[in-house]
Amino acid sequence: MILCAAFLAGLAVLTIEIVGVHWMAPWFGASALIWSNQIGIILFAMAAGGWLGGRITRKKSSLMPYAAAFLLIAALYLKMGEWLLPSFASLFQPEGLLLEEAAALFFSGSLAASIFFFALPVLCASLVTPMLIHEHSTRIGNVGQAAGEVAAAGTLGSLVGVFGTTFFLLPFGVPSTLFAVTLALAFAALSLCRNRLVLALVGVLALTSLLVLLYPAPAFSDLPSQAKLLETRTSSYQTSRVIEQSDGTRWLQVNEGLDSFQSIWKPNSLFPGGYYDLFALAPVYANARNQESFQAWLLGAGTASAVGPLTFPLGDSCKWSVIGVELDPDVIELGQKWMPLPEPLAQNYTALPAMDARAALRVANPNSLDCVLLDAYANQFEIPVHLASVEFFSEVASRLRDGGVFAMNIGAAGRGAPFLQDALCGTLSQVFADLRVQRVPWSRNRVIFARKGLHLPPLAGLSALLPSGLPASLGASCLPGQVVDGAPKSYCLLLDAKNPLISLQWQAWWEALS
């Protein structure tokens, strides 16, 4: 039973670590800094718990009741946190918070939440380990063997916790995962001791669980004003929701949402607005408008918001196909249900779910694609680093035909934004013959266009290349004042082995309250 308790305690610690970030994601997102906060605090709590457990074993003779009590305290604290964390997290997300104001609040808030809600349960689960080793060594007569067996059991439990949480528990939602952790801790406690104190604590835990079930705390951040929630889903990747604005426009938002969106859909319009409309320039720049066939890939396709603008400029007789790669299958399903493509477009669009963009792109034939669009933001703030390096851009270029165009959305605000833009453009210039950055009207976004082997069409006379019916704001984005042509003079090169993109992005977003 000692090894069983060690196994379950290890399982609980890793499950708390993983589910904690998913639990906080609706308020703080799940970016790399949030993960760092969580892992750092968990490790600190494990160290403190181990030290404290060792001190307890020096002075107490009968340790199992204490071990059981601490495991139950961990479970109880977690249950109370399930009710309190939403209110706590909301302190760091005042009404109307904009994405560009949120970075520092998210970092600080997630750090504080990790300390207040996850450190103590992990500390309690960790301080039983020295007690278990002490008890086990007393029984088998060898400290080293006991330490090894308890450590192995705990680590195996952690292993099961990692895979079990991601693949089996989180798809059922955060509350179910927390319930599983609570059960594991309670079972571990009961396996060690069943005295009156322990049974009383189990009773309190059961009662608290019932109360939390009957009176759940609000689980998600506030909707934008006048918006209606259509559906919410939680996956191993993120929490997603579809909301409908008063004018019928629908947004797909992930995690903390705020004023940002992952995808947009407008009824009766191929042009969702924002940076999506500028993707209509990609086939124009690739000189693909009058081709008989057209092939493109969307990396980070979401609900395929880019398909309408991307294919609008193509001729009526053009046979086109677009493949969209999207990591989260829930996003694709939500898109098909609430943000569907019109039927003629849906027939020629194929979604590849549950695939990483870079790995998926290797399936495309070399020199076969007319356009590749990249709109893969992880956690609102971050372009994944493996999708922004010389090596990745080279892979993209190898799939494009000569003259093909790569387009990339970047969103950034604040003083650091130019450094981020320059790093991406400079890195792209190592691979592509010509590039252009166009500012999206009324937005903090830019779209970078890069062409393989050939120059982009000059801005002067661009109107002759465009079809009619494109939004006027797209025309505005083509004026010289909204455009930066060519590579920057100095920049930070992004490589797979050395990529400061995360710090550049956080530097760009770190403009909260000044």
Add this chain to the structure above:
Amino acid sequence: MFSCLLLLTAFFQQPLDDAVSFLTWNDTHRQTESLSWQAFTLVSAGAEQEARSVIRQILVSSPDDPDALRYSIELDALYPKLHSEVLQRAFEWRSNFSAAQPAAVQASVSNMIQFLETETMRRDQLAAKRVLLWAAPLLGLSSLIGAVYFLSRRFA
């Protein structure tokens, strides 16, 4: 003949109809239009840099041009950090020029002022949260270390 037809077509198209008409207007007609009309069209389409350049030209010769001042306010309102200053300018504009403006323009400026007031209040409340940035993690860490110390003394 073809180019004449094209020019005629462009002439009868409004610049904000679509991207082609906007760019055609910009390439062929813009320089012949009044600065005020240029500013209006550029602001409406979202061509911020070009719009600001035209607004500057207007204000050099007519510092009190109400339309140019209004467009300038609209463009600066895109930047949250400027909201307090823009709000002040919006109040000044309303007291100086509003009475002589069409009802639609007056309503537009009133809505702008309402938005800026709400945003300014919101940002003030947000700034007050600055203390949370360092206080919450510090309090949490202190509590955690305190709990460890307490437990070590309790069970030592």
